[in-house]
Amino acid sequence: xxxxxxxFERPLVELEDQLAELKRLDVIAQPELAAEIASLEAEVExxxxxxxxxxxxxxxxxxxxxxxxxxxxxxxxALFTDVVELRGDRTFGDDEAIFAGLATLDGVxxxxxxxxxxxxxxxxxxxxxxxPHPEGFRKARRAMxxxxxxxxxxxxxxxxxxxYPGIEAEERGQSWAIAENLATLxxxxxxxxxxxxxxxxxxxxxxxxxxxxxxxxENAYYSVISPEMCAxxxxxxxxxxxxxxxxxxxxxxxxxxLRIADEMVAEPLGGAHRDPAVVYQGVGEAVLRALxxxxxxxxxxxxxxxxxxxxxxxxxxxxx
Amino acid sequence: xxxxxxxxAREGRRYTVTSTGTTELPEGVWVKCPSCKHTLYQGDLxxxxxxxxxxxxHMEVTAPDRVLSLADExxxxxxxxxLTSVDPLGFRGDKPYAESLRLAREKTGLSxxxxxxxxxxxxxxxVLAVMDFRFIGASMGSAVGEKIARAFALALSERRAxxxxxxxxxxxxQEGMLSLMQMAKTAAAAERFTRAGLPYxxxxxxxxxxxxxxSFPVLADVIFAEPGAMVGFAGPALVEQTTKQALPxxxxxxxxxxxxxxxxxxxxxxxxxxxxxxVLDYLSEPGVPESAAGATCSVASPGVRGGE
Ligand SMILES: [Zn+2]
Numbered sequence: 282x283x284x285x286x287x288x289f290e291r292p293l294v295e296l297e298d299q300l301a302e303l304k305r306l307d308v309i310a311q312p313e314l315a316a317e318i319a320s321l322e323a324e325v326e327x328x329x330x331x332x333x334x335x336x337x338x339x340x341x342x343x344x345x346x347x348x349x350x351x352x353x354x355x356x357x358x359a360l361f362t363d364v365v366e367l368r369g370d371r372t373f374g375d376d377e378a379i380f381a382g383l384a385t386l387d388g389v390x391x392x393x394x395x396x397x398x399x400x401x402x403x404x405x406x407x408x409x410x411x412x413p414h415p416e417g418f419r420k421a422r423r424a425m426x427x428x429x430x431x432x433x434x435x436x437x438x439x440x441x442x443x444x445y446p447g448i449e450a451e452e453r454g455q456s457w458a459i460a461e462n463l464a465t466l467x468x469x470x471x472x473x474x475x476x477x478x479x480x481x482x483x484x485x486x487x488x489x490x491x492x493x494x495x496x497x498x499e500n501a502y503y504s505v506i507s508p509e510m511c512a513x514x515x516x517x518x519x520x521x522x523x524x525x526x527x528x529x530x531x532x533x534x535x536x537x538x539l540r541i542a543d544e545m546v547a548e549p550l551g552g553a554h555r556d557p558a559v560v561y562q563g564v565g566e567a568v569l570r571a572l573x574x575x576x577x578x579x580x581x582x583x584x585x586x587x588x589x590x591x592x593x594x595x596x597x598x599x600x601x
Numbered sequence: 602x603x604x605x606x607x608x609x610a611r612e613g614r615r616y617t618v619t620s621t622g623t624t625e626l627p628e629g630v631w632v633k634c635p636s637c638k639h640t641l642y643q644g645d646l647x648x649x650x651x652x653x654x655x656x657x658x659h660m661e662v663t664a665p666d667r668v669l670s671l672a673d674e675x676x677x678x679x680x681x682x683x684l685t686s687v688d689p690l691g692f693r694g695d696k697p698y699a700e701s702l703r704l705a706r707e708k709t710g711l712s713x714x715x716x717x718x719x720x721x722x723x724x725x726x727x728v729l730a731v732m733d734f735r736f737i738g739a740s741m742g743s744a745v746g747e748k749i750a751r752a753f754a755l756a757l758s759e760r761r762a763x764x765x766x767x768x769x770x771x772x773x774x775q776e777g778m779l780s781l782m783q784m785a786k787t788a789a790a791a792e793r794f795t796r797a798g799l800p801y802x803x804x805x806x807x808x809x810x811x812x813x814x815x816s817f818p819v820l821a822d823v824i825f826a827e828p829g830a831m832v833g834f835a836g837p838a839l840v841e842q843t844t845k846q847a848l849p850x851x852x853x854x855x856x857x858x859x860x861x862x863x864x865x866x867x868x869x870x871x872x873x874x875x876x877x878x879x880v881l882d883y884l885s886e887p888g889v890p891e892s893a894a895g896a897t898c899s900v901a902s903p904g905v906r907g908g909e
Contacts, residue, residue, distance in 0.1 A: 446835030446843045451853060454863050455834040456815035460788055464820055467789030468796070483772075484784060484815045484834065491785050505781040505812070506774045510839075514774070515694040530690045530777045539689075541778050591789050592750065594782040595743030600683020600712060 287343045289336075290551075293328050300325055333550045336500065338532050339523035342508060344500040345479045346442075349554040351561070353380050353395030353438040356478065359561040360568075361386050361393060367424055369416075373453065376417030377408040378445070379489070381424035386436065386565070389572055392428035392471075394421050394489045395438030398479075411480075412445040415458035418488045422462050425469055432580075434472040434572055437489045442507065444485030462488040467591065472575035472583055474568055477501035477533070477542070478553075493587050494571040495541060497533035498560065499548040503541075504531035541594065543571075634658055650870045659807065659827045659870055663709070664716040664733035667766055671874050672720035672729060679718040680728075681751055686713060686744040690777050698775040705736045714739040714769075717752040722764060723878020725885050728756035731766040734808075738770035741813050745773070746783025749817055753790035762800040762881050763791075767818045771811020784816035791817040800884035802877050805832045805855065805864065823880050824864040825873070826855035832864075 361384035369375040380397040399405030473492025481503030508522035536542035546563040549556040636658035651660040692698040714736035730752045732739040756763045772780040803821035807830040833853040851857045
């Protein structure tokens, strides 16, 4: 299996490879090797700690995009039982870039939504790399309304680079599909818990991406525009994405500070893909806690708190 | 500054609305049509609502001029004139965001990229929200989102119709996620408004894109667009680059949106006021509500409509 190495972790990976190489040698025949291995191990540990404990926003974006990062379908499989997938928008087709389904989380019956990236090229082609067309958003809306009708809380997993910028997507009303979801979510009479698990790419993420709680994984990002595209617009130079990523304030920590996200779920050193089980547990607990709080409230209270939450989002001055 | 001051200031200065390719012409008097290249007299252009009388090309209109072309004469009363953006993230781009804001205010005489207010339109009490593309591409940040949301809330509380005229490059990226959330905020405001059974009409003008298209405008009861207006989510350059396909000839034009069933009609600028009024004749509650009857006028009409 080909290992995906992110640019910033290359020095570490080289050391790790050297260590593995050394370990393959015959230590019994060459006792001085043991000391060598021990010192290299210490070095690797130090570098790992240094590299991963203070990731820059741009490095977090790369972790969020890591191909081995757990995806919506992994969270569904790990956390939920008795899953019934719902497909199709009843108008045009079924967009596999969006998952919708009935599923149970620790006894709580839910409607689960999520962007669905593939695990390999074949899957990714079918799922359009997790970038939805209008029919994907419309399937999600159908599922939201179903959830409302039968009082199932909605749990939504965000992981998309954005809505697909394609000819047919535009012709079939990408903007209309997204806007209708925003309107529907804003007034939906059932709790909505959103989890940012990877990429939160602009309007395509927002279309299933706000509600009563926003839980962000430590290395997930949520942004108005991709750092590369923002760098193109500002500097005509996508290579300046790293500095732009800092300016955009797109990390989980930034969003908690801006009061857009409610909480952050920690990831193992190096990212969720290094130890997915730990992350599933953290996400499961956070979602359950949120559901418990919300389900204890009257639905009128939940909906008015949601609209209050939206109303206070933004910073401006009143002027004269 | 309030829009009323803007009108006063405009009367005192020469026209500076020019389009591309006018450099050899005396500024402010003649304008060359960017489409057919004919030379137009500024006075005729103003009277013609900035539509080329040779080829029908619809040029960019400022928000104040748009207000004058839609509101019944002397009825517009601006709301939230002082509400404006701050630089919440300390955004550093090619120039600091705070500097872009200062320049935009200076250039336009407006405090933000949308002008909102009460008016009568064909006798119907409405709240108008008009975007001005000159102000950082009429991108939607916190202040624009808040003004739009308040416009819907005002229309709801006074039981007026809502009329939005859009033009925008999309979300204002200098405000990061705060600007993305304005899509949800304005969509929520539009949803609350339309659920109250009040009429909402949108006019999409050139260009309307991104996070603005995909929020409050397309949630209207009736959607019109001006001839040739480009409207979409992703810009054509991005679509072309992503798909590596040649774009259809009329891709994302108002005319193609009608064909694809996304809007109700393409309406020439000179017919907009009348057409919107006709829709409101059907959708508005009969009679002028108490709260709207005494609408005062805080804008002196410089006579754009109905002669000097
Ligand atoms: Zn012309």
